Amino acid sequence: MFTGIVEERGSIVAREDLTDAARFTVRGPLVTSDAGHGDSISVNGVCLTVVDILAGGEFTVDVMGETLRRSSLEAVGPGSPVNLERAMPANGRFGGHIVQGHVDGVGTVESVNTGENWTVVRIAITGSLARYIVEKGSITVDGVSLTVSAVGPDWFEISLIPTTLTLTTLGAAAPGVVVNLEVDVIAKYVERLASIGVER
Structure with missing residues (x-):
């Protein structure tokens, strides 16, 4: 993990x-x-x-x-x-969120808007992933734990601070770049449990 x-x-x-x-x-x-x-x-x-x-x-x-x-x-x-x-050691500090390293799919950088203190990146996604992404929820983009700052029907946005831009590959994000996405695993478990309950 x-x-x-x-x-x-x-x-x-x-x-x-x-x-x-x-x-x-x-x-x-x-x-x-x-x-x-x-x-x-x-x-x-x-x-x-x-x-x-x-x-x-x-x-x-x-x-x-x-x-x-x-x-x-x-x-x-x-x-x-x-x-x-x-991988996080059992006695390590939990600094981000639960990340399995099991990529759910990819997204494509749609726009990059640079501000004075942070940069907002919009990422286009497929409909199958959209249902797991919520505003203020967690998402992993190219291995980086991030908070979703806005959501649309086929896109979401993340706001990146200078430290993230400097220390990760997201600093070079540009329109058209493909990124790996892992949605919050808890959402997937909830969906599965709910579907089993309906089936029964």
Whole structure:
């Protein structure tokens, strides 16, 4: 489990395309400082398993085709910046919200409005995700825990402070950029429980 508090902005060093899969080499000196084989690291909000720890603060991960198709990792390659977070230890501080690293889908940046003290980013979404997103609720965008500041029928907005813009890849968000989205898992559980109750 993660919290959506990005620890560092890393980068993709190499990509090897395999049969319905890919192997990425990722640079992240902080997240590899105590990582080992089999550990979980969130890469742009996608929970991935460390295969190897390499020299120079790099690690490798295998990404199956299903994950590539459901996330923005399909389009990343050498030089792409990525948000990185280690799994939260049992005795760790819960700084964001419950983040599983299970991406529900992608959104597309529709507009970026920069103000004096914060930036408002509007993200277009599909109808299937819209029902889980509420104003003042939590959402994860490319692995970053954020509060929804406004909602429309097929979009939502997030307001980003300078720290978030500086320390994460969202500082480079521009219209047309595709981002990974994970909605609040509690909403999905409530929907499932409600549907079971109706069925019975």
